[in-house]
Amino acid sequence: MPPLGRLLRTALILGAVPLLVQLVLLLTEEVSTRSAILAMLAVSLMALGLAWFWLVNMARLSAALQAAAADDDAFSRPFRTPRLPAVADIEEALTRLARSLQARSALVGRLRAADEAIVENLPDPLLVLAEDRSALRANRAARQLFGLKSGAGGDLAALLRHPALSGAVERALAEQTAQGTDLHLPVPVARELHAQAIPMNPPLADGGRVVVVLSDRSQMRAVERMRADFVANASHELRTPLASLIGFIETLRGPAQDDAEARERFLGIMATQGERMRMLIDDLLSLSRIELSEHQPPQGETDVAELLRAEAVALEPLAKGTRIEIAAPPSLLASPADTEQLAQVLRNLLENALRHGKTEGLVRASLTRVTGGGPRLPNRPGILLAISDDGPGIPREHIPRLTERFYRVEQGRGRGTGGTGLGLAIVKHIVNRHRGQLIIESEPGQGATFKVWLPGD
Ligand SMILES: Nc1ncnc2c1ncn2[C@@H]1O[C@H](COP(=O)(O)OP(=O)(O)O)[C@@H](O)[C@H]1O
Ligand SMILES: [Mg+2]
Incomplete structure (x- = not known):
């Protein structure tokens, strides 16, 4: 039921002109007093009825608009009061508009969830830094790397204070281009990281200004060290028997030249050392062959x-x-x-x-x-x-x-x-x-x- 004041005001606007006409007709005695008063009464009642009808329809429309704005489905309730044809059209259009708005906002929600899932599940640790260089977000890999439950803190603070990283972040913001840097974090476990600071321009919706992508190079460095160690070890293992062979050759050429007994003994040792070198080379070759084929499973039984x-x-x-x-x-x-x-x-x-x-x-x-x-x-x-x-x-x-x-x-x-x-x-x-x-x-x-x-x- 529309408020009385509003109903009366609306009825007055609707009935004003016909009432005035009746009044003029009455005053100029063009019509009898009785019929003029009857006509004025009829006009007033009509005006009141129309005002009521009009206000109820308008209230309905404004409810529909509010429901559409609030992303609410209540609007699909059946219409109990009779409707003006134009209002019915507008109402239908509004229903469609509300539905398409809802579909669009659901789509935006899904897209955002997908983006977040991608970032969250990236294997590389990723941080989003705010204007004040504090961490706004850290994805799962980053939280694992820094032993965080959620949000920021812990070792992350130490990382963000690292001069190499903060330097890269400042350069990225100043030059508006991505900047990479290598970091060595000694605690709690020694880690070699590569960090890439990527400026976000315009800033992200959550206020993120810089995205920092980290990759843990510790494993790679360990493999590199192992390779270097392997070459050093292999050379060392080969050098020992080789040095012994060269030593015996010198001796046989010089001091032991005429000593048949010593010569016999030395040749025996030399044969053993030569055999040892052969074994080593065989094993090295066989190891490298096996390593080459390691990724393809064998065939046969x-x-x-x-x-x-x-x-x-x-x-x-x-x-x-x-x-x-x-x-x-x-x-x-x-x-x-x-x-x-x-x-x-x-x-x-x-x-x-x-x-x-x-x-x-x-x-x-x-x-x-x-x-x-x-x-x-x-x-x-x-x-x-x-x-x-x-x-x-x-x-x-x-x-x-x-x-x-x-x-x-x-x-x-x-x-x-x-x-x-x-x-x-x-x-x-x-x-x-x-x-x-x-x-x-x-x-x-x-x-x-x-x-x-x-x-x-
Ligand atoms: N059955 C075993 N009992 C005790 N130690 C062993 C045994 N097998 C291997 N090892 C140890 O493991 C090391 C590596 O073995 P391996 O790779 O076969 O090299 P290698 O036999 O040439 O020394 C050996 O040097 C030895 O110290
Ligand atoms: Mg062995």
Whole structure:
């Protein structure tokens, strides 16, 4: 029901002209008093009715407008009061407008959510800095990097104060171009980061002025250092026998020229050193070949039980009284598998067991079919090789590093006993290529067990 004051005012506007006409007619006595008063009454009632009708329609329209502005669906309620045809048209147009506005704002919401999801899930840490250089936002990778629950704080403050980064941010803002810089963060763990400061012009909707994209280069730097170390180690390993060879050649040319007995002895040592260099080069070449093919899985299948027996027989001359006991079914297939590479695995592990086991001791080699699961084993059917010796075992702290190139538990012992220090690195790469798993177990004083899980049936 429209307010009374408004109703009367509207009725007055509607009825003013006909009422005035009636009044003039009455005053000029053109019509009888009675009919004039009746006509004026009729006009007043009509005006009141029209005003009511008009105001109710207008109220309805303004409700529709408010609903559209407030993004509210209440407007689709059925119309109870009769409508003026023009008002009905406008109302329908308004309903359509409200719907399309709603659809558009839903679309904008979805687009924003998509943008946020992209930024949030980017693998690289990303920060948004405000005008005052404080962090407005940090995506998930950044929060992980800086150990944040949400928002900013913690190590992030230290990062933002880093002179290299703040310099890059200032340059980016001054020059309005992206600026990169390398950072070294010593705490809490040493990290090498590359930061890229990208100015936002115009500023982002949330007031962000600079986006900082970080990439953690620690891993890459570690790989670079490892490569450099590898070259240094390889050269060092080759230089030792080479120096010894050169030394003996000098001696044989000079002081020992006429000493037949010494010559014989020196030539023996030279042959050993030459053999050692050959072994090293063979292992280096084989390692680089395996590394090259590591990303493509092998093809074919291998009867590992048969291979194990063959390798054990081939190593007998090296065993010096140690017995190799084999517990394996007549045949057990690994697939996909590369026979030559698996032979290399068996040779290396058996050789190590023989070399580090007791003299006249016992090396046990077993081969079993596993259906999947089990501690530290993949949840697929496969075969499990285990080679155990009765040697001194390996102290726990060395176990994770055994597969590094040239890593030896006792620097002197390995070299003295003729290993290259590359055997387990080769084993590891071959097992990786076969999508298998290498597990090393040892209790000091109780020998060591090397297990290899391979896919098979
Ligand atoms: N069965 C084992 N018992 C004790 N130590 C072992 C055994 N196998 C390997 N190791 C240790 O792991 C090191 C690396 O082995 P490997 O890579 O085969 O090199 P290499 O045998 O040429 O020294 C060895 O030097 C040795 O210290
Ligand atoms: Mg070895």
